[in-house]
Amino acid sequence: MIRPALLLCLLLLAACGPANDGLALQSDYLERLQRSLDAADVDAFDSRSVSQYRLPARRERLSEIPELRIGLLDLVIDARRCPHLQQLISQRNSSLGKQLMPSQRLGYEGDLLRAIDDCLPHLPEDSSLKATLQRLANDKRQQLRAVFWNALNGSPEFENYLRFADQALPVVTQEDSAALDALQRLASIGDGLPPQLPPSAGELDPLFFALYASEQGGQLITSLASLRHTLDTGSEMLEQRQQNRPLCPTGQPTPRGRILQNIFIKFYAGGLQPYLAQVDQRGQQWQAALLQLQPIAGIPPATRMHLQHLAGEQDSLWQDFRAATARHVKAWQTLLNSCGLAPGQAGWNNAVES
Numbered sequence: 001m002i003r004p005a006l007l008l009c010l011l012l013l014a015a016c017g018p019a020n021d022g023l024a025l026q027s028d029y030l031e032r033l034q035r036s037l038d039a040a041d042v043d044a045f046d047s048r049s050v051s052q053y054r055l056p057a058r059r060e061r062l063s064e065i066p067e068l069r070i071g072l073l074d075l076v077i078d079a080r081r082c083p084h085l086q087q088l089i090s091q092r093n094s095s096l097g098k099q100l101m102p103s104q105r106l107g108y109e110g111d112l113l114r115a116i117d118d119c120l121p122h123l124p125e126d127s128s129l130k131a132t133l134q135r136l137a138n139d140k141r142q143q144l145r146a147v148f149w150n151a152l153n154g155s156p157e158f159e160n161y162l163r164f165a166d167q168a169l170p171v172v173t174q175e176d177s178a179a180l181d182a183l184q185r186l187a188s189i190g191d192g193l194p195p196q197l198p199p200s201a202g203e204l205d206p207l208f209f210a211l212y213a214s215e216q217g218g219q220l221i222t223s224l225a226s227l228r229h230t231l232d233t234g235s236e237m238l239e240q241r242q243q244n245r246p247l248c249p250t251g252q253p254t255p256r257g258r259i260l261q262n263i264f265i266k267f268y269a270g271g272l273q274p275y276l277a278q279v280d281q282r283g284q285q286w287q288a289a290l291l292q293l294q295p296i297a298g299i300p301p302a303t304r305m306h307l308q309h310l311a312g313e314q315d316s317l318w319q320d321f322r323a324a325t326a327r328h329v330k331a332w333q334t335l336l337n338s339c340g341l342a343p344g345q346a347g348w349n350n351a352v353e354s
Contacts, residue, residue, distance in 0.1 A: 022168030022223055022275065026230040029272045036256075036263050039237040045229045050164040050222055053310060053317060060302035061153035062102075063146045068139050082119035088112050102154030103208050106147050107201030113137055114197060141194040145298030148190045148198065152293075153303060157212035162310070165218030168226050169282070171275055179214035180285045182207040187292035220286055221310065223279045224321040230272075231324035238331040248339035253347045257339035261347070264332055276325060287311040287318045 027044065034042055055061075088111060092100075100108060116137045123130040152158045161179060185207055189198055198204070211217070241247065247257045290311035294304060311318045336342035 020167045021171045022219075023226055025171055025271060025275055026168075026226055029267050030230055030233060032263055032267050033234050033237055036259050037237050037241045039241065042233050042237070045226045047166065047222070047226075049229075050225045053164050053221055053225070055159060055162060056302040056306055058153065058159075061300050062150055063298070063300060065143055065146050065150065068136055068143070081122040082115070085112075085115040085119045088115050102147075103151045103157070103204060104201050106151035106198050107204045109140060109144060109147055110198035111200050113140060144194040144198065145190070145296065148193055148296070149298050149300060149303065151204075152186065152190075153300065155208055157208040161211040161214060161217035162221075162306075163218050164221040164225070165215065166222070167215075167219055168223040169216060169219045169275075169279060173216070173278075175282070176214050176216040178210040179217060180282075180289065182210035183286070183289040184292065187289050187296070190296040191292065193296075216282070217286070220279065220282055221317065224283060224317050227276065227279060228317070228321045228324045231321075231328040235324070235327045235331040238328075238335050242331075242335055242338065246338060247335060248341075251338065251340060253339050253341055257341055258347075261336060261339070261341040264336065268332065280322075280325070283318060283321070 023045065030042060033039075088108070092108065092112075116133050120130060120133060123133070161183065189196075247260060248254050253261075290307050291313075293299070294307050294312075309316055313319065333342060336348070337345070339347065341347035
C-alpha cells in the first residue's frame with residue numbers, strides 16, 4: 001500500500017514537472033503547416049477525446065474468488081514440523097491478514113503454496129492433514145490466475161499506469177525503463193502461472209511501485225492520441241492541397257514549394273520527427289507488454305477489451321498511431337517529389353547545401 005506521505009511527495013513532484021511541451025510542439029507544427037499551405041483553420045486536439053481510453057469500472061475487472069482456508073488449530077496439533085506454514089496461516093487469519101490488498105494476496109498465495117510444498121514431506125502418508133493440505137494446494141493453484149488478475153485490476157498502481165494523463169510525454173525526457181520492465185515482469189509472472197508460483201510480496205511490491213511512480217504510462221497514451229490527431233490533420237492538409245492546387249504544377253520547384261520544403265526540414269524532420277521516434281520507441285515496449293498480458297488465462301472480458309483498445313494488433317490506439325505516421329510520411333513524399341524537392345532529388349541537395 002502506498003503511504004500517504006509518499007503519495008503526497010509524488011503529487012508535489014508531479015506539480016513541479018515540465019510544461020506540456022509535447023502538445024505545444026504538435027500545435028506549433030500544425031499552425032506552420034496550415035499557414036504555409038493556405039489551408040483552412042484546423043481543429044485543435046481535444047484532450048477530452050482521450051477519455052475513450054478510460055479504464056472500465058473496477059467492478060467489471062475484478063473476479064469473485066472463494067476463500068479457501070485451513071484452521072490454525074489443525075496445524076498446531078499435526079504440523080509441528082512446519083512452523084513457517086503455521087506462521088503464514090496465522091498471519092492470514094489475523095485482522096490484518098483478512099484485509100490484504102489484491103497485490104499483497106498474490107504474493108501471499110505464492111508464499112503459502114511454497115510453504116505447503118515444503119511441509120508435505122514431513123507429514124505421515126496416512127495423515128488427514130496431508131490430504132487436506134494437498135487438496136488445499138491444488139485448489140489454490142487453480143485460483144492463481146484469478147488472483148493474479150485481481151492483483152492487477154484491483155491495484156491503484158496498475159490503474160495509474162494505464163490511466164491517460166493531462167500531459168503528453170515531454171519533448172526531452174529520460175526513459176522510464178523501470179515501469180516498462182515492471183510491466184513486462186508482471187506479464188511474465190502471469191504467463192507462468194500456475195506451474196511457476198508468483199514471487200513473494202517483497203519482490204512484487206517494487207514492481208507495483210514502479211508502475212505507480214511512473215507518469216509516462218498515462219503520458220504515452222495521451223501522446224499516441226494527440227499525435228494521431230496531429231499527423232492525420234497534417235496529412236489531410238497536404239493531400240488536399242496537392243489534389244486541389246498542386247504546389248508545383250509543372251514538376252519544377254516553386255517559391256511555395258521551397259517554403260514547404262523548409263517546413264519539412266526544420267519543423268518536421270528537425271522537430272516533430274525526433275519526438276515521434278521517441279514516442280514510437282517507448283510505445284513498442286509498452287505495446288509488447290500489453291500484448292503479453294492479453295492471452296493470459298482468466299483475464300476478465302472488460303480488461304481484455306481495454307487492452308485490445310489500447311494496444312491490439314487491429315483497431316487500437318497503437319495501430320492508429322502507426323497508420324497515421326505512415327500516412328504522413330507518404331503525404332510529405334508525394335508533395336516533395338512533385339516539386340523535385342524530395343531527398344535524393346536535385347532540389348533537396350541544393351537545400352541541404354544552402
